[in-house]
Amino acid sequence: MIFIRKYAILPLLLLMLSSCGGQDEVQQNPQYRIQSGHDLRMLTTSDTHYLAQKLRDLGPAFQQFLAAGDGKQLGYSKEMMEALGYDIGIRKPDVVIISGDLSNNGEAASHKELAGQLKRIEQETGTRIYVIPGNHDIRNPWARSFRGKRQYSADSVTATAFRNIYGSFGYDEALLRDEDSLSYLAAPSEELWLLMLDTAQYGDNKALGHPQLEGRISGRTLEWIADCGAKAAAAGAQLVAVMHHSLLNHSEFIQEGFTVEDHAKVTDALMKSGVRTVLSGHIHIQDISEYRHDGDRIYDIASSALSVYPHQYGLLTYSSARQTLDYSTARLGMEPWAAATGNTDPNLLGFKAYSEANFRKRSASRSYSRLAEDPAYARYPESELQEMADVVGRLNEYYFVGNASTGLAAVTATEGYRLWQSAPASATRSYVLKMASQQPKNNHDLHVQLPER
Ligand code: FE
Ligand code: MN
Secondary structure (H helix, E strand, O other), X not given: OOOHHHHHHHHHHXXXXXXXXXXXXXXXXXXXXXXXXXXXXXXXXXXXXXXXXXXXXXXXXXXXXXXXXXXXXXXXXXXXXXXXXXXXXXXXOOEEEEEOOOEOOOEHHHHXXXXXXXXXXXXXXXXXXXXXXXXXXXXXXXXXXXXXXXXXXXXXOOHHHHHHHOOOOOXXXXXXXXXXXXXXXXXXXXXXXXXXXXXXXXXXXXXXXXXXXXXXXXXXXXXXXXHHHHHHHHHOOEEEEEEOOEOOOOOOOOOOOOEOOOHHHHHHHHHHOOOOEXXXXXXXXXXXXXXXXXXXXXXXXXXXXXXXXXOEEEEEEEEOOOOEEEEEEEEOOHHHHHHHOOXXXXXXXXXXXXXXXXXXXXXXXXXXXXXXXXXXXXXXXXXXXXXXXXHHHHHHHHHHHOOOOOOHHHHHOOHHHHHHHOOOOOHXXXXXXXXXXXXXXXXXXXXXXXXXX
16 A cells, blocks of 8 residues: 555565465455554654764864753763663664654754664664654754864755655655645554644744744644544544644743644644644653543643753553553663663763753753842852752753652752742742742653544
């Protein structure tokens, strides 16, 4: 049928069928790798923000870029992908999903190097990888290389080039492709299909001078989604949607540009197409949101970025017998990979501690400079400002990890937090106090009962 790559195994299949003569009734749909009646195990991740090794040295320009960034461990892109491959070899998921922002800033060299890594992972582990673009991946004017004290502009990719580079990671085996975006429908198993949605808008990037942050699904793509829903329903398949931008709002702390435009309309279209679970990225925060309508519910699982502390991914299992999805998170096994491969870099052998300290320190030092410049906070001695900044660093960390509500006790018991309570009004103070009053919520585990088929 549509699975062109499957033609290669057809002769072998026919041979096997003819050799067990007369047992035509056992013949099953040959186009699905995983047939009806089987579970499907998926590893879901996002925002790998891969930066090709050849695009950087370790000089001051690169170090400055890291320090000004949001905690991406861009100096260890290659190592993180190798550790992911190592984990995939151990966990053996049938499918791996990466929900966009594959590259740091859309550099052609990063996409090509990452695609090479993904190919190696597929070959070594037998898993199947499916990707979509994020807002950083295509026609990105921020594409850069780093040498010594300078940044140089680097080649980015067009939508066509993206589709070609990642052809074997979803596009070439699509059941249906959208003509209005890089969205496609894939069927890794007979019973569970993936609606891979391209929500990024890259058409105006060159004129804007930056990658457009906001995500959108066009009216034509919404119609195409309805076609996908109808096709899945006719085949009795469950649909899981994957998109870079959030379907649902995740937090009062995140401003506009993160949830897809017209999200009520998109939510409605997805629910009508039988989608109950969405996997997204973009916000770099681990957060599960839920929306209920007419007795039905839909979940948006935002994965934190693989490239940012705590470097975690999701494990999603579909049960054929129960018609359920079960989600949980796990940390990237950088340390065991480093140890197993004889790596001697202490940062990698103790990656959790290294990356956590790095994340917290960067975030604290930024709030420290903000506080130190604020005249309203001039009366505080340096040591107290440090304690207060440390509170912000820790709260940010728990927030990104997905433990904003569960990690609070350790923060609210500190002297720094006590200082914040009586501090003069400021944006940071309201952030700290709001964060500390959040309701407990589990962003790491989810059980979904799927609709009947
Ligand atoms: Fe991102
Ligand atoms: Mn993004």
